[in-house]
Amino acid sequence: MSALPSNKFDFLCQDVRKRSGLVLGQEKAYLIDSRLGPLARKEGFASVEALIDAMIRGDQRICVAASEALATHETFFFRDKTPFDLFENVIAPALKTARMGRQLKIWCAAASSGQEPYSLGMLLDEIPGLSADILATDMSASVLEKAKAGIYTQFEVQRGLPIQRLVKHFDQVGDSWRIKPQLRQKVRFEQANLLDDFARFGKMDVIFCRNVLIYFDIQTKAKVLDRLAAQLADDGFLLLGAAETVVGLTDSLRPISGHRGLYAKPAMAAKLASAA
Amino acid sequence: MKTCLVVDDSRVIRKVARKIVEDLGFACEEAADGQQALDYCKKNMPEAVLLDWNMPVMNGLDFLIKLREEPDGKKPVVVFCTTENDMAHITQALRAGADEYVMKPFDGDIIESKFAETGLV
Numbered sequence A: 001m002s003a004l005p006s007n008k009f010d011f012l013c014q015d016v017r018k019r020s021g022l023v024l025g026q027e028k029a030y031l032i033d034s035r036l037g038p039l040a041r042k043e044g045f046a047s048v049e050a051l052i053d054a055m056i057r058g059d060q061r062i063c064v065a066a067s068e069a070l071a072t073h074e075t076f077f078f079r080d081k082t083p084f085d086l087f088e089n090v091i092a093p094a095l096k097t098a099r100m101g102r103q104l105k106i107w108c109a110a111a112s113s114g115q116e117p118y119s120l121g122m123l124l125d126e127i128p129g130l131s132a133d134i135l136a137t138d139m140s141a142s143v144l145e146k147a148k149a150g151i152y153t154q155f156e157v158q159r160g161l162p163i164q165r166l167v168k169h170f171d172q173v174g175d176s177w178r179i180k181p182q183l184r185q186k187v188r189f190e191q192a193n194l195l196d197d198f199a200r201f202g203k204m205d206v207i208f209c210r211n212v213l214i215y216f217d218i219q220t221k222a223k224v225l226d227r228l229a230a231q232l233a234d235d236g237f238l239l240l241g242a243a244e245t246v247v248g249l250t251d252s253l254r255p256i257s258g259h260r261g262l263y264a265k266p267a268m269a270a271k272l273a274s275a276a
Numbered sequence B: 001m002k003t004c005l006v007v008d009d010s011r012v013i014r015k016v017a018r019k020i021v022e023d024l025g026f027a028c029e030e031a032a033d034g035q036q037a038l039d040y041c042k043k044n045m046p047e048a049v050l051l052d053w054n055m056p057v058m059n060g061l062d063f064l065i066k067l068r069e070e071p072d073g074k075k076p077v078v079v080f081c082t083t084e085n086d087m088a089h090i091t092q093a094l095r096a097g098a099d100e101y102v103m104k105p106f107d108g109d110i111i112e113s114k115f116a117e118t119g120l121v
Helices: A006-020 A032-041 A049-056 A060-070 A083-101 A115-125 A141-149 A163-169 A218-231 A265-276 B009-023 B034-044 B058-070 B086-093 B108-117
Strands: A104-109 A132-138 A170-171 A176-178 A187-191 A204-208 A230-241 A262-264 B005-006 B027-031 B047-049 B075-080 B099-104
Touching: A006 A049, A006 A060, A032 A060, A049 A060, A083 A104, A083 A115, A083 A187, A083 A204, A083 A230, A083 A262, A104 A115, A115 A132, A115 A163, A115 A262, A132 A141, A132 A204, A141 A187, A163 A170, A163 B086, A170 B086, A204 A218, A218 A230, A230 A265, A262 A265, B005 B009, B005 B034, B009 B027, B009 B047, B027 B034, B034 B047, B034 B058, B047 B058, B058 B075, B075 B108, B086 B099, B099 B108
Parallel strands: A104 A132, A104 A204, A132 A187, A204 A230, B005 B027, B005 B047, B047 B075, B075 B099
Antiparallel strands: A170 A176, A230 A262
């Protein structure tokens, strides 16, 4: 692995952290070669160091590209399964009653290439009497383009998707698979950075924000969680990744006992605990 | 321990599949064509079958149809694992009684995912 002069490594870390919140510590240094190497080659730089020199000279486009290349976009359909079981078994029944047939407002933050919001769309299709407006955002414009197109490789559609859902919701396009128009139309994709203001999205009934906060430092995590809570309906639900929590970071949200990964505002969490 | 029967005319594929299913906690048996697979199942019905489509003597689809006609033949979870990756083959397999369908090339994660979908793991 190439060794960067420490001042250039520091510059990279600071710029990336400022733009995306990603904390690029020494343990993540391997990402620099594996992610910025291909970018450097694509942009015609002789080395990763030369690419960073361009960033130091003030090339904004390269700075943005570097942040996006270092972000982990990995996702797959029905990732981790549990959040989707929670949606079907806890969230949907609770909100179906509370909203009395009105369309739910769901936000998939850091939706990457779209598998999470499309998975929700597939699930909603199987829940009678429930419909939703699904907003999916990501900080990366290029990844969003992929999500909007809804085209996935043979590998991508085999993990997490039972064959019946593949057959029902996809058209085959050569060796690739494309989400059918009816499902594609159910998701609105918009570019948004969690570090920036997102109050324009309004109140949400359900927010998915899985496996993105893990990359932020503690202060950023806490701030983003507070701002997410401000966007959440009083009886709404937040879902985080399996290794994440709100505990110790914010008082505006509480874990819902008995349901790992599910969070709500304190009053709602208490109500659900006493009803159990 | 549950048994998974790997049915494929390629020895290499059978070897790769063996490693994957053994890592998932299954005892592995092998068959090189549909007839061998059927003969095995008539003696010991496995819990799972990983099934190729195009094989000599008897192909995967014909094996599946005959398997489901056997007493206890509805018991095994049958997962097709084939290079045939078009919708027509998939729907034909599902109608013949397949539980899941893997398109080659595959890896351990995909097999594990499909086994989880069918309740095998």
